[in-house]
Amino acid sequence: MKTPALFTDLYELTMAQAYAAERMDQPAVFELTFRKMPANRNYIVAAGTGDVLDFLSDFHFEGPELDYLRRRGEFSDAFLARLKDLRFTGDVHALPEGTLVFPNEPIIQVIAPIIEAQLVETLVLNQVHFQSLAAAKAARVVEAAKGRSVVDFGSRRAHGTDAALKVARGTYLAGGIGTSNVLAGQRYGIPVFGTMAHSYIQAHDSEADSFETFAALYPETTLLVDTYDTLEGVRKVIGLSCKLGSRFRVGAVRLDSGDLCSLAFDARKMLDEAGLQHVTIFASSSLDEYEIQRLVDSSAPIDAFGVGTKLAVMEDASHLDMAYKLVEYSGKGRLKLSTSKVLYPGHKQVFRQIETGHMVRDVIGRFHEQLPGEPLLQPVMRQGVPVTRIDLEESRRHFQCELARLSDNLRALEPATPYPVSFSERLNDDLSWLRAEFARGT
């Protein structure tokens, strides 16, 4: 699903025409950052670079798009001719996907002639904002499950088709084992899970018959037991095991309503007493990291979680104040001083300091500054050509390495003392100098 170049805010185009009229085609540096961590997040997970690179690699306006713009009447023939030939020719630096990211740290930097860098803003923000938030939410859900499996079930309640696919991908990136969405499985090569819904059972006159028929076709399936009465449903699964004897290979039961904790204890006891220790318990129904933590803390005998709505819509932190800001144009740092939104000028690098295997602080410096720590931002595109392939499995492994060096209090669900991030002296000097120059100018 290629995104058309017209997926942009109109002001990008009106500004682009103005830049063109003013012959402003020097390189600009735009950085994508967020200003504040949501109250219930200790970290965000960089994600979405692949979609940005796909978009930039193939960025061009189609004939019907140009016709549409022409009919608006505000764009000149000369500008439309320029748009027709426009491709993205810039460089992009980014945090490796799966990297933990904190306020004020650039996730992506676009360095390109200002018209190009401006026109791609909307898509870059749209994808990186959502995907980074979705991965961060999923990471919490997986963390809460403490080793139990987590599957994304959120496609029906995600905000549109693109969100559904990206939540599936982000859940896998963050350590989930897969998704229910088949298209996401095909597109991203991630495992897909699913067996039966209530409708299958309802369409049969007898729940017991529906279990038997389904298990005949899919012997190792998961049977959904709560259509009428959860524990009665479990009893029918046990009944089926008596009937089938050694041919009974059903792998799990799924609880999807009611008090999951007490139902899981009761179901486990019934299954164990029937000698069905191998039948695992899968739980779903309004789950999120808080509810999963409660279930895990209660030692509820649940082996895997299907997590839908609250993961997909990121209920407790659905947006970041993320922005794509001009920090440099034509080699000169750029300011923005709007209330509470002060912007540090210049192309930056993030230096992450590691001590005894743990990340202890980040310092944001000038891009070419030499500071202690690992420089995190890496080139991912040069002159419009990707120089790296975003590989989901690699991103998933990288995220696990990142988590392993995060302190326990920042990994936890509860709000922790924020991870320390500061600006280098030189960046502070640059800001002061530019502010003073600005004050002189006004």
Added chain:
Amino acid sequence: MKTPALFTDLYELTMAQAYAAERMDQPAVFELTFRKMPANRNYIVAAGTGDVLDFLSDFHFEGPELDYLRRRGEFSDAFLARLKDLRFTGDVHALPEGTLVFPNEPIIQVIAPIIEAQLVETLVLNQVHFQSLAAAKAARVVEAAKGRSVVDFGSRRAHGTDAALKVARGTYLAGGIGTSNVLAGQRYGIPVFGTMAHSYIQAHDSEADSFETFAALYPETTLLVDTYDTLEGVRKVIGLSCKLGSRFRVGAVRLDSGDLCSLAFDARKMLDEAGLQHVTIFASSSLDEYEIQRLVDSSAPIDAFGVGTKLAVMEDASHLDMAYKLVEYSGKGRLKLSTSKVLYPGHKQVFRQIETGHMVRDVIGRFHEQLPGEPLLQPVMRQGVPVTRIDLEESRRHFQCELARLSDNLRALEPATPYPVSFSERLNDDLSWLRAEFARGT
């Protein structure tokens, strides 16, 4: 952007194969409803039918999709051959787009051979759930603006590209005047707005120069005044008007940070004193219906609002407990009794009773029941062919008619006594009868 048939949860396919194996191909009736109104909503706005009809009209599995399914190993050649030829041949009834909808009322009904009706569940839910919620959120924002213009600015923070487009459409449906998203403008034929961002001003060495240059190219533009200091920015606009004299035709200034209320009063006063009464004030920055109501109640002299993040992510009500439930199969009503999720069986109709121009109550009855009031559900597809075209302008007008007959307390932002919706006696009888039959059967 056609949605592939693989945009489905895996269990739809495993159930479909089971139905096929069991030769279950009788008609099923699935109804899409939500159970509970969010605390801060008094109504939801039916939307998204057009995307459902587009999907169903062109529903088919492509070769690579079938190859992907074959490689999974769980689908037989016979079933895959059936999928290859499968098209959607059923009927669909729906509330006209823009209709106000309340808990338990079917928004869409799919009547089709059970395999077909089952396979399309995920997309139907994904689209109608999100679009109906988005339109309901936008309706509140427009209501709060009390006649002032509302423009969708949310594309960068919406959850993915599909959400961005649907929020743009939903805002227009609910009475907004347009969007910043150009692709949405092209696709839906809605007005698109936008002039300049901070980056344009930052890229120039002087704010005043940037205003003058931009206004030379776009004489009636809106100038963004808060890059460095909002009221200084307004002063520069006034300075430009002095310089240009009668050639000054700038239409508006935009405030995008700080205390919008006091800044609007100050900016208005300055503009008026400079004889610029015709320059209007456009406000953006973290707006939602609550903040707009506060500004309007304070008589802040703001003429139009750009509403982004909180509209796009529907921050205060990001999901409904909406489900697509089997209510009838092979001519027989179907039950579901899971805790707190009791389902009324059978194909239904919603009867809306109007008194002295106001809607006073809805009764949900059997589809062929004769009850007082207007039957709301209309056929939109017969045997796989749409029998109506969803027209956004028509939906927009219909929504205004709906609003006009809603009581003031339900139109207001504050939670009101819920609109009365009940089930008919016959539906209650049907439920009791089926429950009794079920009890005898177990």
